[in-house]
Amino acid sequence: MRWEDFRTSSNVEDRRGMGMGGAGGLGIGTMVILGLVGWALGIDPRILIGGAEMIAGGGSGYQQQQQGRQGAPQDEAGRFAAAILGNTEDVWNTVLPQQANRPYRAPKLVLFSGATRSGCGGAQSAMGPFYCPLDQTVYIDLTFFEEMQRRFRAGGDFAYAYVLAHEVGHHVENVLGILPRVQERQQQVGRAEANQLSVRVELMADCLAGVWAHHSNQRWKSLEQGDIEEAIRAAEAIGDDRLQKQSGGRVVPDSFTHGSSEQRMRWLTTGLKTGQVQACDTFRASRL
Template identity: 50%
Template sequence: MKWDGNRESDNVEDRRGDESGGGGFGGRSIGLGTIVIALVASYFFGVNPMTVINLLSGGGAGPALQSQQQSPAHAPPANDHTAKFVATVLADTEDVWTEIFRSGGKSYSVPKLVLFSGATPTACGTGQTASGPFYCPEDKKVYIDLTFFQMMKQRFNVSGDFAQAYVIAHEVGHHVQNLLGIMAKVDKVRRQSSPTQANALSVKLELQADCLAGVWAFHANKARNILEQGDVETALNAANAIGDDALQQKAQGHIVPDSFTHGTSAQRVRWFKQGIANGQVASCNTFDAQML
């Protein structure tokens, strides 16, 4: 992925090293990395991984923590290569989504991206490293512990700049859903649904974020020619590795489709490819799709 030298976003907060972690994870956050703590819990404690995922993504969570003490936010060091990469990808999402919203007669409000280590307070409760990257709709921020990228390589054998960019773009996709009111509508219906129905809605929300990540990639490449040979394959490998079926099979030896919250490997790959194929937000309507 060609990114070095491109614009870096000023909307990155570096909280790494802050002593600002708090209590339990409250509120609702959406993220790729909720599966990490689920796998750990399943392996060491015999807990169904999807039970943990449901808790981390909102099912049965406690009240949101609206304010906690933390150190003043600051920018990451200029010589931090990975933070520089994250800031560059974030800037690229800002440019793409600002233009897409503008062309639709809307204004795009950029999200903040928070780098943290260990734990950090959010408007959705205390974010934990073990939950992986996530988006908090309450404060409109994306949270990432950069060690997740190492875990992607070690646990899932997925590496490459574009695979990491896909992770960021997926979380920004949730921000887009939030701005468009999709997330609020889904939450309202989920609260009135059975657990199985609520999970099915979560799958559609996650697959749409995968598609929106593809939409970003389409426009970023068209404008700045960022893709190199093999880049798309690395993102597809990431999407494939974190499908619910693949994770459940790895963690417990069998799959439980009714408990899926993010979609199967094939579905995640399909919807990312859908977005990157044409760059059309309208093509990401997972809620009305006849087949996921």
């Protein structure tokens, strides 16, 4: 992927090496356990961690979060993340007003190592990258890219860019007003239906990542031979069914929160081929 010529975003905060910060927070061991419990039960680990922090007297993680270095980092991994974020800004600043008649408000990107705090509570590496709608920020420990290569055999610049663009896709959903409506609905329904709503949100973010890549390639010729295959392998590797099989358990579709490998590949491809936000409406799709 040709990313070196992308504009690097200034909406980056680098907290790597800073630790958790803030008094009264949970220990790393406790956060890891809560993360594993949330994954096993199909509950967002951020909800469990945030609740535990409040019970422990930690208060709002957002109020306690530390401040890192502002602006694009100088190391290669940090520059890569800032460049991909900058390119998503350039694409969505044009595409969202044109296709959805909405102005685009760029999210912030926080780089951290080990653990940090977010507007949605504590965050730690085992949770993977995530978007917090409360502070409109994407959080990522960049060692996740090493984990993709080591555990899932899904490496490559475009595969890593897809991960970042997926989280930015959640921000686009937030700008469109989709995330608040889904979260409200999830509080009104049972677990199985709430999981289905989560799957639709995740698959739409996959598709929106494809929309970004479509327009980035049109304007900057950013994709090279093999890039699309990299991203598709990554989407396949992190499907719920694939992860459940790898963990040694049986596949339970009602517990899916992100979608199957086939679904994730298909919706990413839909965005790549069409470049249209409207084509990513997983909530109207008769078949996921």
